[in-house]
Amino acid sequence: MKADAQPLDTRSFDLAALAFVIALVLQAPHLPWWLGAPLLLAIGLRWWLRRYQRTRIPALLKLPLLALLVLAVVARYGNVFGLVPGTALAAGLLVLKLLETETPRDARVGMGFTCFTLMAALLFDQSLVATLAVALGLLPPLAALRSLEPGRRAPAALWREWLPGMGLLAVALPLAVLAFLLVPRLSSPLWGAPNVDQQRSGLADSMTPAGFTQLLVDDSPALRVSFDGSPPPPSLRYFRAYVMSHYDGASWTYRDVANQPPAPIEATAGIRYRISLEPTRQRVLPTLDMPLAAPPGASLRRDRVVIADKPVDKLRDYTVSSATAYRLEPQLGRHHARWLQLPAGFNPRTLALGQSWRRQYGNDDAAIVRAALALFHDGGFRYTLAPAPLGRNAMDDFLFDTREGFCEHYASAFTVLMRAAGIPARVITGYQGGYWNAIGHYLLVRNSDAHAWSEVWLAGKGWVRVDPTAAVRPQRISLGAAAAAPGGQLPWYQVGWLQSLRNHWDIVNRWWNQGVNGFNALRQRGLLRPFGIDRTDTSTLALLLAATCTLAMLIGLAWVWRRRKPEDAVRAALRQLERKLVRLGVARQAGEGPRDYLQRAAAALPAQRERLLELMHRYLELRYGRAKPTPESLRRLQRAIRDFPVRRVVK
Amino acid sequence: MHAALRRLAQRAVARAERRLPALTRLRQPEPLPIELNRRRIYILPTAFGFGFGALLLVMLVGALNYANNAALLLTCLLGAAAAASMLLAFRTLDGLRLSDIRADHVVAGEALRLTLDFSASRLREAVRLDCMGETRAFAVDGTAELCLQLPTTRRGWQALPRIRVWSTWPLGMFRAWSWLHPQQSVLVWPRPEQAGPPPVLPADGQERLRPQPGEELAALRDYRRGDAPRHIAWKASARHHDLLVKDFDRPEPRETWSLDWHALRSLDREARIARLARWLGEAEAQGRRYSLQLPGERIEFGSGPAHYARCMGALAVLP
Numbered sequence: 001m002k003a004d005a006q007p008l009d010t011r012s013f014d015l016a017a018l019a020f021v022i023a024l025v026l027q028a029p030h031l032p033w034w035l036g037a038p039l040l041l042a043i044g045l046r047w048w049l050r051r052y053q054r055t056r057i058p059a060l061l062k063l064p065l066l067a068l069l070v071l072a073v074v075a076r077y078g079n080v081f082g083l084v085p086g087t088a089l090a091a092g093l094l095v096l097k098l099l100e101t102e103t104p105r106d107a108r109v110g111m112g113f114t115c116f117t118l119m120a121a122l123l124f125d126q127s128l129v130a131t132l133a134v135a136l137g138l139l140p141p142l143a144a145l146r147s148l149e150p151g152r153r154a155p156a157a158l159w160r161e162w163l164p165g166m167g168l169l170a171v172a173l174p175l176a177v178l179a180f181l182l183v184p185r186l187s188s189p190l191w192g193a194p195n196v197d198q199q200r201s202g203l204a205d206s207m208t209p210a211g212f213t214q215l216l217v218d219d220s221p222a223l224r225v226s227f228d229g230s231p232p233p234p235s236l237r238y239f240r241a242y243v244m245s246h247y248d249g250a251s252w253t254y255r256d257v258a259n260q261p262p263a264p265i266e267a268t269a270g271i272r273y274r275i276s277l278e279p280t281r282q283r284v285l286p287t288l289d290m291p292l293a294a295p296p297g298a299s300l301r302r303d304r305v306v307i308a309d310k311p312v313d314k315l316r317d318y319t320v321s322s323a324t325a326y327r328l329e330p331q332l333g334r335h336h337a338r339w340l341q342l343p344a345g346f347n348p349r350t351l352a353l354g355q356s357w358r359r360q361y362g363n364d365d366a367a368i369v370r371a372a373l374a375l376f377h378d379g380g381f382r383y384t385l386a387p388a389p390l391g392r393n394a395m396d397d398f399l400f401d402t403r404e405g406f407c408e409h410y411a412s413a414f415t416v417l418m419r420a421a422g423i424p425a426r427v428i429t430g431y432q433g434g435y436w437n438a439i440g441h442y443l444l445v446r447n448s449d450a451h452a453w454s455e456v457w458l459a460g461k462g463w464v465r466v467d468p469t470a471a472v473r474p475q476r477i478s479l480g481a482a483a484a485a486p487g488g489q490l491p492w493y494q495v496g497w498l499q500s501l502r503n504h505w506d507i508v509n510r511w512w513n514q515g516v517n518g519f520n521a522l523r524q525r526g527l528l529r530p531f532g533i534d535r536t537d538t539s540t541l542a543l544l545l546a547a548t549c550t551l552a553m554l555i556g557l558a559w560v561w562r563r564r565k566p567e568d569a570v571r572a573a574l575r576q577l578e579r580k581l582v583r584l585g586v587a588r589q590a591g592e593g594p595r596d597y598l599q600r601a602a603a604a605l606p607a608q609r610e611r612l613l614e615l616m617h618r619y620l621e622l623r624y625g626r627a628k629p630t631p632e633s634l635r636r637l638q639r640a641i642r643d644f645p646v647r648r649v650v651k
Numbered sequence: 652m653h654a655a656l657r658r659l660a661q662r663a664v665a666r667a668e669r670r671l672p673a674l675t676r677l678r679q680p681e682p683l684p685i686e687l688n689r690r691r692i693y694i695l696p697t698a699f700g701f702g703f704g705a706l707l708l709v710m711l712v713g714a715l716n717y718a719n720n721a722a723l724l725l726t727c728l729l730g731a732a733a734a735a736s737m738l739l740a741f742r743t744l745d746g747l748r749l750s751d752i753r754a755d756h757v758v759a760g761e762a763l764r765l766t767l768d769f770s771a772s773r774l775r776e777a778v779r780l781d782c783m784g785e786t787r788a789f790a791v792d793g794t795a796e797l798c799l800q801l802p803t804t805r806r807g808w809q810a811l812p813r814i815r816v817w818s819t820w821p822l823g824m825f826r827a828w829s830w831l832h833p834q835q836s837v838l839v840w841p842r843p844e845q846a847g848p849p850p851v852l853p854a855d856g857q858e859r860l861r862p863q864p865g866e867e868l869a870a871l872r873d874y875r876r877g878d879a880p881r882h883i884a885w886k887a888s889a890r891h892h893d894l895l896v897k898d899f900d901r902p903e904p905r906e907t908w909s910l911d912w913h914a915l916r917s918l919d920r921e922a923r924i925a926r927l928a929r930w931l932g933e934a935e936a937q938g939r940r941y942s943l944q945l946p947g948e949r950i951e952f953g954s955g956p957a958h959y960a961r962c963m964g965a966l967a968v969l970p
Contacts, residue, residue, distance in 0.1 A: 068830070085819075108699045108823060109699075112702060112703050112706050113697075113704070115711070115729060116706055117709060118724050118725070119710050119713070119726060121723055122719060122721045122722040122725060123713075123717055123719055123722060126719055126720065126721035126722070131721040134721075134725055135725065135728065137734075138725075138728070138729065142732070142822065145821070145823055146820075146821050146822065146824060149776070149777035149788075149818075149819060149820050149821065150777060150779070150788035151776065151777045151778060151779060151787075151788030151789045151790050151824060152776040152777045152790060152820070153774070153776055153790055153792070164821065168732050168735055168736065169732055170820070171735050172728055172731035172732040172734070172735050173728065173731070175731035175734065175735075176724065176727040176728040176730070176731040176732075177724075177727070177728075177729065178725055179727040179731065180720070180724045180727045183711070183715070183723065183727070185715060185718070186715045186716060186718070189716045189718070190712070190716045191716060247678075249705070259869075314718060314719075316718075345918075447839075468919070493874070494857060509963075514719065516720050516724065517720050517721065518720075519720055520718070535957065549734075552731075552734075553734065556734075556738045557738070559738070560738045560741055560742050560745065561689055561745075620959065632939045
């Protein structure tokens, strides 16, 4: 078609470029900076060249650029398939498309591609904010597509271009929601789930100070917990994730042992609760204190760590019962030695201290624990998120030189001391605390609530939780991570009122997670059951979906097909005046012409006499005078009638 | 290759219209005004619409595969918006009126200027019109005038071609179209011959053709040999160093032309028409009064554009 071969006008190109920029910006958090920044720059350069230099990008340049892009992606990721390399490639191709966009046809293809890239951004982050941002990101492509139609009325201001797109999306929303509810879900994925990079923080199965600091400043939600009864008090809100047994002098690691029955536990009652876990790309499922059984799709390991069968790639809901008062593994048996492991040749002073306690307190393990806690409490230790770096003998340096650190340091040092004194001990990582959202009745636990503590085995009591951090800084346990951090160490977004605002706002995220992200085949069935539809297999759903779409289209057609009889504007104006006069007590009688009626009204309302007579003349002139009323005179009459006062003049 | 395909498609469409007039709505010419309604507006996705549909399908499968509800919702939203754009495309044409077509007078071989008057109750944007291989885009804000050039080849009544009004508003994914076939013809005048003899007039006409001095004094000019002495302006010449002569305005011989078809027996039909057309044009240009005798019709003496148009029209419709 001829119109498709003509060059784009400035407005269309601007809108297309804007659509590309927004798609790229929404994609940017998932792109490496060395790709994102040059791509944005390329768009800017291209826009500037076309607008002010009126030059095109030579076609010869495109092939080398494409080769460069593919090479860069392959060099970084190894291939071009998969979600992350695919996204990087798509973003690059998007920009290459803009380089050659000169005709409406190019622009249309580009806009389709933009929509696709926008959707791909949601594969990384499907929070409410991201979804809204992407939905708004649809406006520039829609506006650009509109601007490609020749013979339209282009608005002068750029922002007015968004309005029709918003209207279109608003009209489309009901049908979209219905389709969303009824689309049959796949029972199993057609191809592999996305293997997203591990760049997202979360608890890892090994504990190093550096990794933990990163975690403590990441305040994205980690899990949301709703309890069947009342929530446990803050001091009991310990969510166990990993039990770490092995220490190599620098880091603690979790050793997963499958095919062993969980350690025996004696517990009376459990707390039932439901956790919705944000994606962690790991298999561990944190649970409150000591889980009694594993949820479906997961298994309980020997040390009562809950490990899921598959990595948690999307939001995962699970319900567990846990005990907070219990006796775990009263008999340690042959595992005794495992909990006393220490690397050889590290931390001699620490080991000496532990051994000296054993000599001092004899067999009283509880006294040794108390001695260690007393050391932390009274030994001049300081809680800080930015401790001084430690050397090779990390625990020696920490205990005897720097004496500052956060939970990881205290848990680690305490466990090493206990093991040196011959008490079986281990490091537990997980979350502690959280924010109780009273409106939503759930506990919000952020990544910054990550915590490390210890468990020691005492004869007759089994494994007992000891939190050495509480000895140094009790607020960390009772008030939470944010309150415990010394002033000035927290990022700006975790400060005071802002944090509280964010905590309240989280209820919206939870609602979004539960209502939208957590909507699955099961909920679909629950939704349809009240309507008498019990079978929700694919064919039933497809039929329902087709019926709904047809119905929606019929409603749309009814709206489109209805014809309003074009009312005579002059007569409508007179009718408005009549209504006003009725309120003033002068009603038009049957068979009374407009002239007689308005003259009678003028006589009855002397205060408005002049005005009414003028209106009458105008009306008669418009209605019977010229063949066709001019728009201005009609507008004048309408305005005069609108301004006609209804209030009675009080005399 | 491309042209061959297009020809093939055109032939297929023409055949379909012949065979299935009810389905393809080969519209009989109809009187103005023509208002588009739902019975005559058709909609199909454009190539871009099909492509976008395929893209939506890919997005849908991707979202379902990754069990990503946010992406699924977005895909549904885009799909619903595309469906809504189909209704908007329909609304762009629905209720559009072709209220009038005006045509200028034109001689065969020149382009005919058609003015189409469209009207609509609300704003229509990006309406397009195909006529004789030409596409025009316009917006109708209450009313709109559209000028078209239509090539002409021969004299006589020329029917207007079928006009396609279409729109891919607002997203270019759906194309709504409707055919207009106005029952209106325009009269194309015969083309005058380039040059030829003046009309042969009756003898009394020849007498009046001789130049005669007029009565009105028009100007003074220099004396030339042969000027009558009684025309010399003596008084004026006294104030001048040459003799001045009074020049009298001699009005053009404004005799009437009575043009007769039967007087041109030696020519064939079209040549006669072309000559008569030229004479009509000359007579009108010189401000003469003229009459036209045609087989079966006689147009009495007259002049002026209306008279000219009547004569040319009579020539145009000659069998």
